[in-house]
Amino acid sequence: MQIGYLGHAGFVVETEGAVVVADPWVSRHGAFGSSWMQLPQNHHLAPLVRQKLEDPRKPRFVYVSHEHGDHFDRDFLASIGRRDFTAVVPRFRRPELVERLRATRCRVIACADGEKVPIPGGYLRLYVQDAGLNRDSGLLVKADGQAFLNLNDCKIHDRLGQIASEEGPIDVFTAQFSGAIWHPTCYEYSPKQYAAISRRKMFGKFEAVARALESVRPRLFLASAGPACFLDPALVHLNFEEMNIFPRAQKFFAYLRKRLSGLTSALVEPMPGDMLDVASGKLMVLASERLDEERFEQYVRGYAARMEDLFQGRRAPPPADLPAVLDRLREELLHKLSRLDLRERVGVALYAWLEELPERVLRIEFPSQRIEEVSAVRDEPRYTFKVRAADALEVLERKMTWEEFFLSFRFRLSRSPDEYDPVLHGFLALEADDLPSLCESIRQVEANKERAVIAAGSARYAVHRYCPHQGADLTEGWVEGGHLLVCPRHRWQFDLEKQGRCTLNNSSLCAERLPDNVEPLPGTVRKVEDEPQPLVALNTAS
Numbered sequence: 118m119q120i121g122y123l124g125h126a127g128f129v130v131e132t133e134g135a136v137v138v139a140d141p142w143v144s145r146h147g148a149f150g151s152s153w154m155q156l157p158q159n160h161h162l163a164p165l166v167r168q169k170l171e172d173p174r175k176p177r178f179v180y181v182s183h184e185h186g187d188h189f190d191r192d193f194l195a196s197i198g199r200r201d202f203t204a205v206v207p208r209f210r211r212p213e214l215v216e217r218l219r220a221t222r223c224r225v226i227a228c229a230d231g232e233k234v235p236i237p238g239g240y241l242r243l244y245v246q247d248a249g250l251n252r253d254s255g256l257l258v259k260a261d262g263q264a265f266l267n268l269n270d271c272k273i274h275d276r277l278g279q280i281a282s283e284e285g286p287i288d289v290f291t292a293q294f295s296g297a298i299w300h301p302t303c304y305e306y307s308p309k310q311y312a313a314i315s316r317r318k319m320f321g322k323f324e325a326v327a328r329a330l331e332s333v334r335p336r337l338f339l340a341s342a343g344p345a346c347f348l349d350p351a352l353v354h355l356n357f358e359e360m361n362i363f364p365r366a367q368k369f370f371a372y373l374r375k376r377l378s379g380l381t382s383a384l385v386e387p388m389p390g391d392m393l394d395v396a397s398g399k400l401m402v403l404a405s406e407r408l409d410e411e412r413f414e415q416y417v418r419g420y421a422a423r424m425e426d427l428f429q430g431r432r433a434p435p436p437a438d439l440p441a442v443l444d445r446l447r448e449e450l451l452h453k454l455s456r457l458d459l460r461e462r463v464g465v466a467l468y469a470w471l472e473e474l475p476e477r478v479l480r481i482e483f484p485s486q487r488i489e490e491v492s493a494v495r496d497e498p499r500y501t502f503k504v505r506a507a508d509a510l511e512v513l514e515r516k517m518t519w520e521e522f523f524l525s526f527r528f529r530l531s532r533s534p535d536e537y538d539p540v541l542h543g544f545l546a547l548e549a550d551d552l553p554s555l556c557e558s559i560r561q562v563e564a565n566k567e568r569a570v571i572a573a574g575s576a577r578y579a580v581h582r583y584c585p586h587q588g589a590d591l592t593e594g595w596v597e598g599g600h601l602l603v604c605p606r607h608r609w610q611f612d613l614e615k616q617g618r619c620t621l622n623n624s625s626l627c628a629e630r631l632p633d634n635v636e637p638l639p640g641t642v643r644k645v646e647d648e649p650q651p652l653v654a655l656n657t658a659s
């Protein structure tokens with residue numbers, strides 16, 4: 118098996134009998150209205166991948182992990198001349214990915230969680246996560262006696278032990294180590310708060326992948342699904358912040374080397390165009406340029422200059438009829454409200470306005486399903502959302518989905534108190550039609566009251582086994598600081614000494630400390646977690 122790296126989460130895996138192309142993101146316009154660009158630049162690889170997919174000597178498969186534009190490059194896939202390849206995709210409740218691919222006249226296999234697709238000499242196996250707010254999947258390529266597990270952005274860390282025991286040994290493993298979300302990036306925080314939140318999130322993610330490595334124990338870990346590059350003049354500063362949620366591979370590797378002192382996996386940072394020979398573990402260095410940390414800023418400035426044309430249109434003056442844009446925004450938010458079954462749970466008001474019309478603010482009250490216009494934000498528990506009219510039109514005119522718009526980072530949010538509310542978050546980031554299934558997912562997770570016993574040092578606690586966020590199995594989590602139970606998926610923390618209350622919001626595991634001399638009831642789960650090593654303090658320099 119040979120694994121060619123395409124940049125970001127993209128690979129061309131060549132086995133003796135098949136070619137598998139995973140998440141090829143190579144279009145020059147990047148993703149999310151060009152707010153995300155490939156890092157490093159990889160557009161020159163598009164003809165090579167096209168050639169692989171048009172070469173009929175072996176069966177060819179294209180795996181698309183989920184709908185986000187940095188994984189599902191529609192323009193590139195539509196440009197493949199021969200349509201006799203097979204697209205292998207996860208079967209989500211939302212059928213968009215399957216429908217869009219079918220419309221391009223290729224064969225599509227939509228896989229349920231754990232389903233296998235035979236290929237010559239082995240199979241592909243998909244792991245699917247479809248939790249209302251998040252849709253994603255991971256891919257196992259197993260052929261010719263070798264195995265490559267590509268998790269990309271899919272947060273199934275609580276299932277990795279089981280996957281490794283079913284499918285192991287895993288030769289090559291890769292998982293996202295860098296952030297890809299608008300919190301705290303697009304929130305109004307002081308520089309100190311912003312740095313502290315970013316630091317917590319960055320190290321939390323590093324720790325989750327370190328633990329994934331301990332579960333999977335691959336021969337090689339490949340750095341992929343790292344940060345995007347931000348070349349829009351309005352976003353370019355994000356590349357150079359001293360602390361944010363977008364660390365590059367060298368910083369992550371420095372963490373791993375300190376955190377996992379007995380680490381036996383080789384850590385490899387390929388560049389787009391490099392090729393890994395799995396049998397020998399050798400990386401063939403074929404890329405014509407390598408990202409040099411010393412000259413990173415110079416690289417990004419040069420890249421931005423080459424891509425300047427993508428952003429020229431963004432300097433246009435705002436649309437003339439701003440009140441009409443605000444009216445459309447109000448209509449859209451009202452429509453979303455009508456589909457949000459759990460709106461009575463949102464206890465804060467949402468204020469939304471156009472940057473160019475700051476004196477006309479929409480105040481959304483969730484339980485009463487009302488939107489009124491006010492002249493200013495009131496001092497009360499609140500969420501705020503501010504957007505340029507032209508950017509709002511992108512989503513109101515359906516050129517982007519709401520999720521794509523939020524991933525474009527072209528807006529500002531704030532919240533007081535600073536608490537995450539999954540219902541409000543879903544209201545903002547999802548399409549109206551997806552809100553009922555989000556609410557249903559939340560209800561399903563809440564209905565599962567199975568209890569487990571967690572050991573934290575010498576103390577034992579009975580807790581809800583499944584995370585109230587998206588249902589991860591908390592017995593696969595870990596304990597930090599002697600009392601904080603950490604969820605393995607998105608790393609919410611639950612304070613066992615405060616009845617299992619979440620440190621980010623008011624959700625709870627209803628933790629009860631058990632007397633020292635009482636054994637867990639039969640049927641409960643006992644997970645003894647060693648006291649973990651404290652998170653390693655690293656300098657920001659790698």
Ligand code: FES
Binds near residue numbers: 605
């Ligand atoms: S499932 Fe998201 S934090 Fe637990």
